[in-house]
Amino acid sequence: MFDHVKFGVSDYAASKAFFAQALAPLGVAVGGEGEPNYGVELCGRQDASLCLYQATERPVPLHIAFVAETRAEVDAFYAAALAAGAQDNGPPGLRPRYHPNYYAAFVIGPDGHNLEAVCHRAEPA
Template identity: 45%
Template sequence: MLDHVSITVSDLPRAARFYDAVMAALRVPCVNRSDVAIGYGVRNRAGDDGHAYLSIRAAGAPVHADRRHWCFRAPDRAAVDAFHATGLAHGGTDDGAPGLRAHYHAHYYAAFLLDPDGNRVEAVCHRAPEADALTKDDALR
């Protein structure tokens, strides 16, 4: 549904430490860096629209992080765990430890953090643990 999204932050260097860490944990590359923004993911091109792009942008003023929420797909449950741990180690605040959220569906495995500005971010894996293992086994072959 979403092609790209921007999250505003009050202190870009501080946010960069956090987003560089959590995006690396989710295996999403940093592809753009300037004094006013950082970009992660892959921008869509003509005839190739299966990608997503995240931009972290300097707000130029304090940020009021109300109920905004961004959720990032994780390739497996281990990446959700890494997202949470590395986010905490790089200035994030816990807003929900890694675990199942069965009220969404039986395999909804997610973790929630607040970034250094209070923006709520989530990582989720929708796959069953067996599917995670099969995906990893297939990649090794």
Template identity: 50%
Template sequence: MIDHIGIVASDFAASRQFYDAALAPLGFKRVFEITKEQTGGYAGSGYGRDSKPFFWLGSEGTLSSGLHVAFRAESRADVDAFYAAAMNAGGRDNGGPGLRPYYHPTYYGAFVLDPDGINVEAVCHTPE
């Protein structure tokens, strides 16, 4: 369905630190870098697994309000670890780890706001 998605950051270095920490418990890391010298102005960090980035953080562009990005977690413990790492990396609480049965009975998620106020979620759909 979706191959990849990209967002921009008002402070690229701070947002990279946030996503490095917040996505690590989910098994995602920076797997690709594009420099301003390569593109003529845009710097980007691609996050994913196995050298395939699916989430891009960029240095240029206009921030969007109301943006929401959800990352799939393998377990509820991974959701909890994401939340803790994101909060320790400067995220702001937007809904701590827990069941959201109004989505479906086993929907377990956590929500944080990144340095630019983007609503970032980790979600596990399996029962535990």
């Protein structure tokens, strides 16, 4: 549905470092960058990208869910995000209220954003 999503952050350098570290286990890396008021594009395995730029006002917290190919990637995202300074908002695990194979982890990142990594696949036999 989306090609890219762009939102402002209160501390560009810190947010860029945080998102690059936290999303690396999901195959995300810096794809391009301009001046802080233009921002950075973080690209993953799919066509969509996440773009961050230096905001002049405090951003409103968002909920952003990132695709994980495996449950191990969800676990790695959670560990990397915590190591990058995120706060726990729900450890890796099944969330059967969404569907039987909804495996996700949640953290609160810079600016209070609720970040999630989710794998919809069943555990391999």
